[in-house]
Amino acid sequence: MLELVVFLCGAAVMILEIAGARVLAPFLGTSTVVWTGLIGIVLASLSLGYWLGGKMADKRPSPRILGGVILLASLFTLGTALSKTLLLDFLITYSSGPHLAVIVANLVLFAPPSVFLGMVAPYAMRLKLASVGQAGRTSGNLYALSTAGSIVGTFAAGFVLIAFLGSTAILCLVAGLLAVTAVFASRADMAGKAATVLLIALCGAGFTAYDHTLAEEGFHDVDTRYSRILVFESRDPDTGEPTRVMLTHPKHIQSAIYLDRPLDLVLASTRFFTLADHFVPGAKRTLLLGGGAYSYPRRLLATNPEATIDVVELDPGVTELARAYFGLAENPRLRIFHEDARSFLNRNAGRYDVILGDIFNAHYAVPFHVVTRQAVQRIFDALNDDGVVIVNIIAAVSGKKGRFLRAVRATYADVFPTVALFPLGSPNDPEGMQNVMLVAKKNGPLPDALPKDPELALFVARRLATPLADDVPVLTDEFAPVERYVTAWW
Structure with missing residues (x-):
């Protein structure tokens, strides 16, 4: 029984850690900073748990105490499932910087269950130890089983659970697994075991009913293979018209459609993409990096019968949501590639008149590997001679928060002869975050006519005339500190 307990708790640790990345992603992103904070806090918590578990086992070796430790890990995991959204929403609103938010989030959400899970292996070893002469073998076996459990948990979470369950459901599943493990570890009687199983079943039924109620009200909270996505009905803040929106971040709309006129574009950045025909008259072949709700491809295909468009969307779940809720339909002039944009560019042999970039992570920065000089060169090579690339960037125009924009602009200018910026936000707030459209032409200038x-x-009249400061280097695959530029924390 102790071997099974150690194995299951080892699996729970890694499922909790991998699910933790999904919990943090919509609020704090998936950057190196987030992963560093998560891994570092979990390792520190496990280390503390090993020390506490060994110390407690020497004082009071008891199966009931071991069961209590595992039960506490279960309760804290359940608490994480219930409190994560409230805490993370508070942190991104009031935190002074992403590094502090990452540390606090992991300390509150994942450190407590990790500490108690870390206590299990040394405590179980003390209970299992029959003689000093067998100490090495006993400890080696148990820690090997714990590691084997962690391996199984890693593959189970990464390959199976995240593909079929939401992050909240995964956390509840882990909590339930630990509760059952706690009962068996404490050697409770059959009545205690039955009561625990019943309680877990009731909790699962409650969460299922809650999700069903949300869906009936038009609110869909979906965990795809790559991210957590919210789809719900809202209203345009300018016109008051009913809309349906897609979010990968609680405070930012990624995509939207009007319910009454689904071919009209809601977001200004997406409407700017329609200038492609102005910059490249008669453009027929378009490549869109980042599908979202596919609002622009649907409009392009409906308004231009000669146009074809290839869309590269990393997440198949996003495409399925676009089909289910945003009117995406099969079209022989639309090809969809579910892969990373940089991977597509690396192997691409086709040529396009227009390439559009609309890719963001949860911090609403363009992922670093698609804005390095090497990636921009791939975009340049994929364009026809008169081709143009239009990239949606969210950044400030000036100041510390504008370093990312300046870096991307410098990188494109290192490859393209013509690069222009078109801020779409308030001209009176150059240091405020806003959509800035970068337009780069392969040959020749952009047209002067409006x-x-x-x-x-x-939009065209907003072309930025003032040169940007030349204070950041060109981004490369070797060095691209995008997270530092975007957060402007240091």
Whole structure:
């Protein structure tokens, strides 16, 4: 029984850690900073647990105490499932920097259950130890089983659980698994075991009913293979019209459609993409990096019968949501590639008139590996001679928060002869975060004439005339400190 207990607790540690990355991603991103904080805090917590477990086992070796330790790990895991959204929303609102938010989030959400799980192996070893002469073999066997459990938990979480369950459901599953393990570790009678199983079943039924109620109200909280996505109905803040939105971050809309006129584009950055025909008259072949709700491809195909578009979307779950809730339909002029944008660019042999970039992580920064000089060169090579690339960037125009924009602009200017920036936010707040559209042309200048559409003419008229500061280096695969530039924390 102790061997099984140690194995299951080892599996729980890694499931908790991998699910933890999914819990943090919508609020804090998936950057190196987030993974460093998560791994570091979990390792520190396990180390503390090993020390406490060994100390407690020498004083009071008892199966009931071991069961109590595992039960506490179960309760704290359940507490993480219930409190994660509230805590993380508070942290991103009031935290002074991402590093502090990452540390605090991991200390509160994942350190307590990790400490108690760390106590299990040394405590179980003390209970299992029959003689000093067998201490090495006993400890080696138990720690090997704990590690084997961690390996199984890693593959189970990464290959199976995340693909079929949401992060909340995974945390509840781990809590239930630990509760059952606690009962068996403490050698409780059959009545105690039956009561525990019943309680877990009731909790699972409650969460299932809650999710069903949300879905009936039009709110869909979905964990895909790569991220947590929210889909719900809202209203356009400017016109009051009903919309349906897709979010990968609680405070930022990734994609949206009007419910009454689904082909019209809601977001200004997406409407800017329609300037592609202004920059490259008669453009027929388009590549879009980042599908989202596929609002732009649907409009392009509906309004231009000669156009074809390839869309590279990393997450198949995003595409499925676009089909289910945003009107995406099969079209022979639309090809969808579910892979990383950089991988696609690396192997691409085709040529396009227009390439559009609309890829963001949870911090709303373009992932570093698609804005390095090597990636930009791939984009340059994928364009026809008169081709143009339009990239949506969220950054400040000036100040410390504008370093990311300056770095991306410098990188594109190192490859393209013509690069222009079009801020879409308030011109009175250059240090505020806003959508800035970067347009780079492979050959020749951008047209001087304004488009006939008043809004598009206004977009073009916002072309940034003031040169940006030359205070950051070109981004490369070797060195691209995107997280530092985006957070502007140091």
